[in-house]
Amino acid sequence: MKAIILKEVGGPENLILAEVPVPTIKDNEVLVQVKAISINPVDAFARRNQAALDMIYTRKGDEENIILGWDVAGVVIETGKRAKKFKLGDEFFGNFNFIGQANAYAEFVAAPEEEMVIKPANVSFEQAAGATMAALTAWASLVKFAKVKKGDKVIIYGASGGVGHYAVQIAKHFGAYVIGVASGDNKDFVLGLRADEFFDYKTQAVEEFINDADIVHDAVWVEGDVSSTEDTHLARSLKTLKHGGILSSIVVYPDQQFIDKAKAKKNVTVQRVNVTPNENYLKDIENISQLLSTGEIKTHISHLFPLADMAKAHEIIQTKNTVGKIILVP
Ligand SMILES: NC(=O)c1ccc[n+]([C@@H]2O[C@H](COP(=O)([O-])OP(=O)(O)OC[C@H]3O[C@@H](n4cnc5c(N)ncnc54)[C@H](OP(=O)(O)O)[C@@H]3O)[C@@H](O)[C@H]2O)c1
CATH class of the missing domain: 3.90.180.10 (Medium-chain alcohol dehydrogenases, catalytic domain)
Structure with missing residues (x-):
């Protein structure tokens, strides 16, 4: 072969x-x-x-x-x-x-x-x-970890990418208000996935506009980022969240100092979310299969x-x- x-x-x-x-x-x-x-x-x-x-x-x-x-x-x-x-x-x-x-x-x-x-x-x-992997990651981040629900304000970084484009569609399926972040060239694509708002990360800092998100799905690692410092992407994501929000990081592993600070300052729960086959894996991919078959995700x-x-x-x-x-x- x-x-x-x-x-x-x-x-x-x-x-x-x-x-x-x-x-x-x-x-x-x-x-x-x-x-x-x-x-x-x-x-x-x-x-x-x-x-x-x-x-x-x-x-x-x-x-x-x-x-x-x-x-x-x-x-x-x-x-x-x-x-x-x-x-x-x-x-x-x-x-x-x-x-x-x-x-x-x-x-x-x-x-x-x-x-x-x-x-x-x-x-x-x-x-x-x-x-498969990309959709399962979006599912693990938004559904299993963040427990997205109707009316949640959700920021999706990397909204035009493999994981992000499923994340936008999954969050919309659950009735969330979705803010997609990608480069300006992909604005129409992300809005076409039914995102409610779009930010161009190359020209706009989302944290200057939003401080009341329920959930952030963070798919960005910027070279030189160390997770406990103030100017990292994860720290910027923290600023966009409301008190009690959820920060799901699919790329950066937040260190304990960052996790503790997020809890103390804003009661935000931060976690690195991974796609790894576990006891619920089959259920997750069956759910994705169902959404594919009804056309709710493409x-x-x-x-x-x-x-x-x-x-x-x-x-x-x-x-x-x-x-x-x-x-x-x-
Ligand atoms: N934890 C896990 O289990 C798991 C599983 C799968 C993937 N991942 C990781 O998750 C990340 C995304 O995966 P993917 O498959 O979606 O990658 P991808 O298809 O390459 O997409 C990357 C996306 O990130 C966007 N982006 C780049 N820099 C950005 C920034 N500064 N702010 C906001 N958006 C930015 C890109 O937008 P533009 O093209 O418009 O610039 C693009 O939409 C990768 O690092 C991957 O390794 C983790």
């Missing part, structure tokens, strides 16, 4: 199309014919960072080639002895084995059935593949590439300025 292998840690040019064996499945796995793959900034991070790769690949340690990728949609073509959830021909999607070895940049992949859900028939493979696909163009896709994802999702098809 064709797969994209990582020749060695480094730039996107190290991602190479190669012929490798079709994987054999374990008892709890299914063999998937991959129809669409999505990528995230962490893919580029793993590609260029030896420590991250070591962490991913020591989970199994039986790899012959380094193949990245965690987000797929595809068709079940073989089931393991103990895999009872799906039958041959089922169409499903999911983010699996994160942050271990998933090997999804390929024509076929072995996936643990417990981490996948059926794809709604009215949703394309490309749409479903996008709504995946905006800014780039649709053949698998062979993975290096090109990585060039884009590492700019940190992706609009919506980048999807690849084998």
Whole structure:
């Protein structure tokens, strides 16, 4: 089968199309014919960072080639002895084995059935593949951690990106008043997602306009930021919150000093939120699947590439300025 292998840690040019064996499945796995793959900034991070790769690949340690990728949609073509959830021909999607070895940049992949859900028939493979890690992160941030509800004033930083564009749609689904923040070029896109207001972070400091938000979803790390100091992005986000608000950080790990200060000054709860498969993972992706099928959330696909163009896709994802999702098809 064709797969994209990582020749060695480094730039996107190290991602190479190669012929490798079709994987054999374990008892709890299914063999998937991959129809669409999505990528995230962490893919580029793993590609260029030896420590991250070591962490991913020591989970199994039986790899012959380094193949990245965690987000797929595809068709079940073989089931393991103990895999009872799906039958041959089922169409499903999911983010699996994160942050271990998933090997999804390929024509076929072995996936643990417990981490996948059926794809709604009215949703394309490309749409479903996008709504995996990024949508699960938005869900973890706004629904599980912040418990967004009708009437909440919610600020979404990075509103035009992979996570952010789902976050805007999810917050609107729950009836929130949504303020999207991205660069001015993406204003129409973010308002088109039904955000109620837009701020251009390049020309406007949101904290100069808003100090009564219920929830901030912060997806920004600015080089040099140390979380306990006053001029970091997280500290600026804190200023936009009302007393008792929620600050969900999906990038920066707030230190204890910052967490204590936010509590003491404004009774704000701050947490770094991660997408990690846990006992509720299946429920979360089923909820996302439901919202996809009713059209309440849509995946905006800014780039649709053949698998062979993975290096090109990585060039884009590492700019940190992706609009919506980048999807690849084998
Ligand atoms: N915690 C987790 O489990 C988890 C999971 C997934 C992703 N993440 C992290 O979350 C971040 C966002 O992921 P993503 O997939 O959405 O990335 P992405 O698709 O590259 O989107 C980045 C977004 O950030 C915006 N942005 C850049 N600088 C900004 C600033 N100073 N203020 C406000 N917005 C700014 C960009 O807007 P413009 O293009 O308009 O400039 C773009 O909308 C990444 O750092 C990623 O690694 C964390």
